[in-house]
Amino acid sequence: MILGLNILELFAQLPGAVAQGLIWGIMAIGVYITFRILDIADLTVDGSFCTGGAVCVMLIVNGYDLFTALMVSFIVGMLTGLVTGLFHTFFGISAILAGILTQLGLWSVNLAIMGKPNQALNVNNYNLLVSLRYLQEVIKGTRPFYWSPILVVGVFVAFLIAILYWFFGTELGSSIRATGNNQNMSRALGINTKFNKVLGLMLSNGIVALSGALLSQYQGFADINMGRGAIVIGLAAVIIGEVLFARLFRNFSLRLLGVVIGAIIYYIVIQTVLWLKLNPNYLKLLSAVVVSVFLAIPHWKGKLFTARRKGGSDRA
Amino acid sequence: MLELQNVSKTFNPNTVNQKVALNGVSLTLKDGDFVTVIGGNGAGKSTMLNAVAGVFPIESGRILIDKTDVTSLPEYKRAIYISRVFQDPMMGTAASMGIDENLALALRRGKRRGLRWGITAKERAQYKELLATLDLGLEQRLTTKVGLLSGGQRQALTLLMATLKKPKLLLLDEHTAALDPKTAVKVLEMTEDIVRRNNLTTLMITHNMKDAIAHGNRLIMMYEGRIVIDIAGEDKKKLTVEKLLDLFSKVSGSDEADDKLLLS
Ligand SMILES: Nc1ncnc2c1ncn2[C@@H]1O[C@H](COP(=O)(O)OP(=O)(O)O)[C@@H](O)[C@H]1O
Ligand SMILES: [Mg+2]
Numbered sequence: 001m002i003l004g005l006n007i008l009e010l011f012a013q014l015p016g017a018v019a020q021g022l023i024w025g026i027m028a029i030g031v032y033i034t035f036r037i038l039d040i041a042d043l044t045v046d047g048s049f050c051t052g053g054a055v056c057v058m059l060i061v062n063g064y065d066l067f068t069a070l071m072v073s074f075i076v077g078m079l080t081g082l083v084t085g086l087f088h089t090f091f092g093i094s095a096i097l098a099g100i101l102t103q104l105g106l107w108s109v110n111l112a113i114m115g116k117p118n119q120a121l122n123v124n125n126y127n128l129l130v131s132l133r134y135l136q137e138v139i140k141g142t143r144p145f146y147w148s149p150i151l152v153v154g155v156f157v158a159f160l161i162a163i164l165y166w167f168f169g170t171e172l173g174s175s176i177r178a179t180g181n182n183q184n185m186s187r188a189l190g191i192n193t194k195f196n197k198v199l200g201l202m203l204s205n206g207i208v209a210l211s212g213a214l215l216s217q218y219q220g221f222a223d224i225n226m227g228r229g230a231i232v233i234g235l236a237a238v239i240i241g242e243v244l245f246a247r248l249f250r251n252f253s254l255r256l257l258g259v260v261i262g263a264i265i266y267y268i269v270i271q272t273v274l275w276l277k278l279n280p281n282y283l284k285l286l287s288a289v290v291v292s293v294f295l296a297i298p299h300w301k302g303k304l305f306t307a308r309r310k311g312g313s314d315r316a
Numbered sequence: 317m318l319e320l321q322n323v324s325k326t327f328n329p330n331t332v333n334q335k336v337a338l339n340g341v342s343l344t345l346k347d348g349d350f351v352t353v354i355g356g357n358g359a360g361k362s363t364m365l366n367a368v369a370g371v372f373p374i375e376s377g378r379i380l381i382d383k384t385d386v387t388s389l390p391e392y393k394r395a396i397y398i399s400r401v402f403q404d405p406m407m408g409t410a411a412s413m414g415i416d417e418n419l420a421l422a423l424r425r426g427k428r429r430g431l432r433w434g435i436t437a438k439e440r441a442q443y444k445e446l447l448a449t450l451d452l453g454l455e456q457r458l459t460t461k462v463g464l465l466s467g468g469q470r471q472a473l474t475l476l477m478a479t480l481k482k483p484k485l486l487l488l489d490e491h492t493a494a495l496d497p498k499t500a501v502k503v504l505e506m507t508e509d510i511v512r513r514n515n516l517t518t519l520m521i522t523h524n525m526k527d528a529i530a531h532g533n534r535l536i537m538m539y540e541g542r543i544v545i546d547i548a549g550e551d552k553k554k555l556t557v558e559k560l561l562d563l564f565s566k567v568s569g570s571d572e573a574d575d576k577l578l579l580s
């Protein structure tokens with residue numbers, strides 16, 4: 001016992017933080033697709049994350065099986081991305097604003113899906129893929145280890161990364177990467193950049209909704225506010241992953257893994273901050289500050305670099 | 317092969333910034349024509365090439381490629397016929413993708429992109445051979461991110477990409493202007509070689525009158541959104557810088573030609 005803090009208490013919280021981090025890591029993969037691959041800051045995710053949770057909970061409560069619930073969550077998430085994509089490409093609204101508009105609209109949609117701001121999903125009544133309860137029981141030893149959400153979501157993540165690795169290696173996936181890299185070149189090479197942006201936004205929000213669906217199962221409810229600030233958590237995970245593993249992880253699939261680890265680290269940090277008895281009210285402020293600092297670093301680095309370059313004379 | 321019929325383009329119409337960039341341009345290119353385009357700053361050269369490429373819609377006129385009317389086709393669909401190299405070396409390649417990936421994107425210009433693997437082992441071998449012909453050592457750096465290359469290397473790569481899948485029409489917009497003189501000469505030689513070898517129909521903008529005279533079988537000069545000089549065949553072969561300046565002052569009715577053209 002130091003300063004009234006019990007380190008064992010922190011360790012006891014770790015498995016929960018890892019499980020949550022893994023689930024949010026899926027959402028961060030979605031953010032990576034728009035933010036890093038497409039070069040779009042998509043704010044739809046704050047809404048589509050909740051949409052995924054809402055759809056999943058309502059379907060399970062109404063007797064649909066798990067697989068259907070997850071599939072439909074994914075598809076509805078893709079539809080939210082479609083809306084933002086069309087706002088952006090078809091109506092010419094800036095990507096940021098398009099995302100904000102969809103997010104705002106989704107608030108009402110999510111309420112309509114759930115019928116009220118919060119819908120419970122009691123783990124005693126349904127078969128779920130992941131649950132905090134399962135985690136606790138595995139730790140206690142009353143459930144076999146393969147029920148552990150860490151393992152289940154871990155396998156889920158591995159599967160997702162494998163699929164995305166394949167997809168972004170295909171001709172279509174490569175053309176999406178090219179679109180995010182250089183739109184002029186892409187169009188000159190016959191790539192339909194508008195279509196690709198819409199497709200990327202759909203894929204991203206489908207994945208984000210899946211993450212929301214898993215979180216609602218894990219925590220045993222869906223809540224209208226569950227996606228608030230999701231974009232910042234996603235960005236934090238992306239940035240932590242990149243900063244820590246930039247040199248180590250060059251391959252695309254490893255980068256996605258880095259992002260997931262970033263999310264886990266984010267949750268461990270949050271858990272530690274809570275354990276330090278910091279007022280939880282300040283968590284969002286802390287996240288915002290951390291993310292802005294890390295977003296600013298490449299900018300400052302760039303400035304420093306060009307300032308040095310201006311001293312030289314050659315241009316090649 | 318390429319036909320521009322009375323093409324006009326005005327930027328920012330009905331505002332104080334209104335600018336007539338193309339004023340009824342008509343031009344017909346035969347198969348295999350290599351046309352150099354000169355003209356002062358703001359004469360409308362880039363606008364003409366961009367109109368052909370479909371970067372923006374034109375107000376009036378028609379554009380035909382091999383008798384197909386492409387006037388209303390979006391830029392990405394015209395890429396079936398056209399490939400381009402831009403002035404800015406950054407613009408023609410994807411910086412955070414590998415040399416091989418960039419080439420693979422270019423090889424599929426105008427083709428439907430599906431769920432087949434984006435690059436095959438056979439292609440890679442082919443790219444290695446082609447890169448070796450550039451003599452820049454790029455064949456050893458197949459998976460290097462293009463962002464790490466110099467401007468000259470990127471421009472050479474863009475040129476290779478533009479001709480990897482033979483286009484009906486090649487558009488070059490001052491593609492050596494951003495390079496240092498030595499690299500510029502090399503890229504221009506490479507251009508001549510590739511165009512000749514593949515017998516490509518080409519429009520090449522250049523700010524250098526000597527280059528414009530030395531290359532191609534036809535030369536056009538633009539002034540205030542119009543083509544004011546059009547010289548081909550034997551006349552083109554006999555052309556000198558002095559003769560060209562002389563011609564231009566006659567056409568434009570002024571002797572400001574020298575400064576305008578030489579300084580630009
Ligand atoms: N996107 C644009 N918006 C407004 N004006 C433009 C645009 N592009 C070109 N212009 C104007 O049209 C004229 C022709 O430009 P351009 O075709 O680029 O000339 P250049 O012959 O130097 O390539 C110039 O006056 C230029 O300022
Ligand atoms: Mg120009």
